[in-house]
Amino acid sequence: MARVVVTRALPGPALGRLVDAGHDVHVRAEPLPPSAAELRALVAEADALLCTLEDRVDDTLLAAAPRLRAIAVYAVGTDNVDLAAAARHGVSVGNTPDVLTDATADLAMALLLAAARHLPQAEANVREGAWRTWNPTGFLGFELRGARLCILGAGRIGRAVGERAAAFGMEVRFVGRGDDLHTALADANVLSLHAPLTGTTRRIVDAAALAAMPAGGILVNTARGGLVDQVAVAGALHSGHLSAAALDVTDPEPLPADDPLLAAPNLIVLPHIGSATHRAREAMADRAVANLLAALGGNAMPWPVSA
Ligand code: DGY
Numbered sequence: 292m293a294r295v296v297v298t299r300a301l302p303g304p305a306l307g308r309l310v311d312a313g314h315d316v317h318v319r320a321e322p323l324p325p326s327a328a329e330l331r332a333l334v335a336e337a338d339a340l341l342c343t344l345e346d347r348v349d350d351t352l353l354a355a356a357p358r359l360r361a362i363a364v365y366a367v368g369t370d371n372v373d374l375a376a377a378a379r380h381g382v383s384v385g386n387t388p389d390v391l392t393d394a395t396a397d398l399a400m401a402l403l404l405a406a407a408r409h410l411p412q413a414e415a416n417v418r419e420g421a422w423r424t425w426n427p428t429g430f431l432g433f434e435l436r437g438a439r440l441c442i443l444g445a446g447r448i449g450r451a452v453g454e455r456a457a458a459f460g461m462e463v464r465f466v467g468r469g470d471d472l473h474t475a476l477a478d479a480n481v482l483s484l485h486a487p488l489t490g491t492t493r494r495i496v497d498a499a500a501l502a503a504m505p506a507g508g509i510l511v512n513t514a515r516g517g518l519v520d521q522v523a524v525a526g527a528l529h530s531g532h533l534s535a536a537a538l539d540v541t542d543p544e545p546l547p548a549d550d551p552l553l554a555a556p557n558l559i560v561l562p563h564i565g566s567a568t569h570r571a572r573e574a575m576a577d578r579a580v581a582n583l584l585a586a587l588g589g590n591a592m593p594w595p596v597s598a
Pocket residue numbers: 344365366367368369391514565566
């Protein structure tokens with residue numbers, strides 16, 4: 292019997308499979324993630340950890356978990372885990388790819404459409420009682436057909452956004468490893484981010500990248516807040532160089548209430564809900580549990596991640 296620590300309650304029946312397999316499962320029922328100190332205490336006796344993207348797994352944590360053999364990250368992104376340190380400590384790490392692709396791609400399109408058609412401003416106009424009459428010049432946005440979309444990251448989610456955008460008639464260009472982002476941005480109306488956060492991609496969307504886009508563009512980010520220089524984004528929104536930024540992710544999360552980005556015009560910001568559908572979140576739990584069951588049974592994880 293292995294001791295499995297789960298840092299947050301998860302939707303669906305998947306965790307029951309760990310119990311059925313005879314493991315001692317401790318599900319932390321708190322609404323907020325554990326502090327670093329609490330997480331260290333939680334893993335001290337643990338054989339396996341099921342954590343979220345909020346839980347930082349670094350050398351210090353791994354050193355405090357002498358029995359730990361397996362970590363299942365309840366996400367596709369694993370930038371919260373020091374994978375090299377996990378390998379040094381002999382801990383296998385897995386993630387939950389594929390099952391959140393459609394949910395995240397759908398949200399990227401929702402953000403793109405909301406920004407292109409000024410939905411937040413138009414809705415606020417109605418709620419505030421400011422809407423008087425149908426207005427020939429009110430809330431004019433742009434149509435997706437013929438607009439140029441630059442997708443940073445040609446992985447599963449990037450490609451799924453590309454399919455959706457192509458169905459809307461957009462001209463889609465992918466920027467993958469080795470491609471020049473600034474060149475690709477030269478005629479892009481929209482930049483949508485779907486790259487993992489790594490040492491190479493951190494703050495890749497900086498003032499120079501935004502300046503490489505034509506004026507009036509839109510930035511959509513459903514990947515990781517760290518991909519973006521938020522000071523530069525705020526500046527580009529204030530100057531009007533960006534007509535909108537639609538962000539499901541920020542750095543940090545949540546943004547402090549007094550963060551200057553929140554004061555920028557034409558900003559849509561969501562609480563990191565890209566994978567927040569019943570189907571995706573339950574399937575993510577299935578994959579995380581399958582990773583742990585495999586590792587605890589002495590087998591390779593079905594969805595392993597390595598440095
Ligand atoms: C991920 O999986 O990396 C998302 O950001 C959360 O679902």
